[in-house]
Structure formats: structure tokens, C-alpha cells
Amino acid sequence: MKCSEFLQELTNYLDGVIDDRTKTELEDHLSWCHNCYVVCDTTKKTIEIYRDSQLYELPEDLRSRLRSAIVSKCHAQKKAGSEGA
Amino acid sequence: MSAIQPTVGEPVSDEMALVQAAKAGDVGSFEQLVKRYDRNVFRIAQHITQNREDAEDVVQDAFLKAYTNLAQFQGQSKFYTWLVRIAVNEALMKLRRRRPERMVSLDEDVKTEDDSLPREVADWSPNPEQQYNQAELRDILTRTIQGLPASFRTVFVLRDVEGLSTEETAEALDLSVPAVKSRLLRARLQLRERLNRYFQKRENGDANRGDGNP
Numbered sequence: 609m610k611c612s613e614f615l616q617e618l619t620n621y622l623d624g625v626i627d628d629r630t631k632t633e634l635e636d637h638l639s640w641c642h643n644c645y646v647v648c649d650t651t652k653k654t655i656e657i658y659r660d661s662q663l664y665e666l667p668e669d670l671r672s673r674l675r676s677a678i679v680s681k682c683h684a685q686k687k688a689g690s691e692g693a
Numbered sequence: 694m695s696a697i698q699p700t701v702g703e704p705v706s707d708e709m710a711l712v713q714a715a716k717a718g719d720v721g722s723f724e725q726l727v728k729r730y731d732r733n734v735f736r737i738a739q740h741i742t743q744n745r746e747d748a749e750d751v752v753q754d755a756f757l758k759a760y761t762n763l764a765q766f767q768g769q770s771k772f773y774t775w776l777v778r779i780a781v782n783e784a785l786m787k788l789r790r791r792r793p794e795r796m797v798s799l800d801e802d803v804k805t806e807d808d809s810l811p812r813e814v815a816d817w818s819p820n821p822e823q824q825y826n827q828a829e830l831r832d833i834l835t836r837t838i839q840g841l842p843a844s845f846r847t848v849f850v851l852r853d854v855e856g857l858s859t860e861e862t863a864e865a866l867d868l869s870v871p872a873v874k875s876r877l878l879r880a881r882l883q884l885r886e887r888l889n890r891y892f893q894k895r896e897n898g899d900a901n902r903g904d905g906n907p
Contacts, residue, residue, distance in 0.1 A: 615811075619878040623859070643814045647885070650817050650892070654885045655853045657822050661834050663854075664739040664748070666732045674735075674749060675727055678756045682720045685761065 609637045614644050622652055712772050716763045723763075727756050730773055733855055734780045740850040741784035743839055744791065751787060755780035770864055774857065777865040781847060788843065811886060821892030837887045845880035852877050 614637050620626045621634050638645045666674075708729075714722035731752060738751035758779050759766075766775050822830055838846055851862045852873070863873045 615878075615882075619874055619881065622881075625859075643811070646814050646816045647811050647882075650889075651881050651885045653817060653821065653892075654881060654888055657888075658834060658838070658849075658854055658884070659856075660822075661831070663831060663834060663838075664736045666735040670749070671731060671735075674752050675724065675731065678727055678753055678760075679720060679724050681753070681757050682723055682760045685757075686718055686720060 609633050611637075611641060611644055614638075614641070615647070618648060618651065621648070622655070708772055709768060712763070712766065712768070715760070716766075723760055726772065726776075730776055731756070733773070734776065737777065737780055737847075737850055737855060738784045738787075740838065740854070741781065741843065741847055742787045742791070744787070747784070747787040747791065751780060751783045755783045758783070771861070774861045774865050777851065777855075777857070777861075778867075781851075781865060785843070811882065815889055815893040817889075817892040818894050821888075824892070833888070833891050837884060840887060841880055841883060845876050845883065848873055848876040849880035849884070853881070 614634060617626060617630060617634055621631065626634070638648060708726075711722045711725050715726065734755055735748055735752050738755075739745060739748035742748055742751065755776065759776050762779075766772065818824060825833065838849070841849070847866065848862060848868075851857045851865060852859065857865065859870055859873050859877070862868075862877075863870045866873070868876075
């Protein structure tokens with residue numbers, strides 16, 4: 609397996625959606641190709657760091673403000689709907 | 694090397710009951726759905742629009758649109774996937790309004806197939822994120838992901854941050870599964886490459902802290 613072939617399969621490999629034979633070929637490639645090992649390992653870390661990053665968490669005060677606004681608009685719409693019916 | 698496991702395990706058992714009650718006019722049930730997914734919608738919206746006020750608007754507009762159109766939701770997909778589709782469209786509309794000079798589309802395909810092939814291969818410190826304090830790390834991650842084209846950013850956020858499956862991501866974005874896979878690979882590789890400067894191992898074992906100006 610060439611490095612370019614390895615890269616094509618990287619996403620499937622990281623997501624665990626490859627057949628056993630391809631997985632064995634990929635892991636054989638990883639055992640001797642240091643560059644691909646590093647790319648694979650650091651790509652995995654990239655995903656984990658973003659997944660754990662808690663970027664853009666919704667603050668509780670803003671959260672309840674938004675929810676109140678949504679709920680009151682839903683009530684208004686429901687009322688308008690029933691009056692129009 | 695083990696596979697990455699998605700983190701979202703949706704409690705869908707009572708979800709259809711909430712959707713049915715909301716369809717029948719119970720706003721309280723709809724509020725439960727809002728509580729369940731408002732954080733996700735906010736994150737997705739802010740990742741796409743890159744603007745806090747726009748993201749707040751998107752949360753309100755997307756849920757209101759979902760409420761108004763609940764009758765159209767037939768349950769072939771999960772409620773969350775249907776909601777994400779609405780939210781992504783609202784967020785893209787905001788982005789287009791803010792950047793009218795540049796057409797923003799999920800169909801944009803950027804450069805050639807080789808554009809995300811690794812140019813620089815350098816190993817990282819064992820726990821690279823711990824080399825920075827929380828504010829520094831947040832700044833690095835935010836600026837790095839903002840540098841991706843909207844079409845890559847959106848796929849990465851839905852798939853890797855929010856934990857949608859490849860099929861759900863394709864459905865939410867109206868893309869084919871191969872298109873999602875191709876963008877996801879390139880988004881992951883580009884992010885990795887851009888993070889290199891901050892996280893790579895130095896000769897003495899310390900992380901390269903970069904200069905904060907990507």
C-alpha cells in the first residue's frame with residue numbers, strides 16, 4: 609500500500625468503518641511508515657481536541673433568554689393559528 | 694490505533710412522543726425539544742456564521758421554523774437531523790447576508806484533490822493541548838477552524854464535533870455520502886496541518902508555542 613492510498617482510507621480507518629482485510633493492510637503500512645503513523649495519530653488528536661474543546665458553549669442566561677423568546681413566539685403563533693382557523 | 698467513537702448518543706426513545714405532542718399543539722413538549730438541542734444548534738450556527746449575534750438569531754429562527762413546519766416532519770429521519778438541516782440553512786443565509794461579496798455555498802469544492810496532502814509531517818507533544826491555557830487554546834482552535842472554507846468547516850463540525858453519522862451529515866447538508874467523506878478527510882487533514890505550528894514537538898521536547906498569528 610502506498611502513502612496516497614493510505615490517506616484515501618484514513619477517514620474510514622479513524623471512523624472504524626473498514627473491512628478487516630483493508631484494516632490489516634493499513635496497520636501493516638502504519639507499522640513501517642513513520643510519516644503516515646504521525647499523520648494518522650495527529651489527525652486523530654485533532655479530532656479529539658476539537659471534540660473536547662467546548663468552543664461556543666451557550667451560557668445559561670443567554671440560553672434561558674433564547675428559550676423564552678422561542679416559546680413565547682410559538683405560543684403567539686399557536687394563538688394566531690387557532691384564531692385564524 | 695483505535696477508531697474514534699462518536700459521542701452523541703441521542704435519547705430518541707421518547708423523542709417521537711414529544712414531536713407528536715408538539716404537532717398536536719403542546720408548546721411544552723416543543724420546549725423539551727428546544728432544551729434538548731439548543732446547545733447543539735448554537736454551536737453549529739456559531740461555527741458557520743462565526744458571529745455570536747447571528748448564532749443567537751439562528752437558534753431562534755431555526756426552532757421557530759421547525760415549530761411552524763412540524764407537520765412536514767414525517768419521521769423518516771431523526772428529529773435532530775431534520776432540525777440541523779433547518780439550522781444549517783438559516784446559518785448559511787446569515788453568512789451570505791454578511792458576506793454578499795462572496796458566494797457561500799456548500800457545493801463549493803475547493804482547489805484540487807491534492808490540496809490537503811500533508812506537506813509537513815512533524816510529531817506532536819504527547820498532550821499538545823496542555824501546553825496552552827484554556828483561553829490560548831480556545832483562540833488557536835477558533836482561528837484555525839475559521840480558516841477552513843465554509844463547506845469543509847460545516848462537514849467537520851457536524852461529523853466530528855456534533856457526532857452525526859456520515860449518512861446523517863449527508864442528509865442534513867443535502868450532499869452525497871462520498872462528498873461528505875471527501876470533505877471530511879480534507880477538513881481533518883487541513884486542520885491537522887494548520888495546528889502543526891502550535892503542537893509540534895521541539896527538539897527539547899517542548900511544544901512549539903507559535904507566535905499566535907496564523
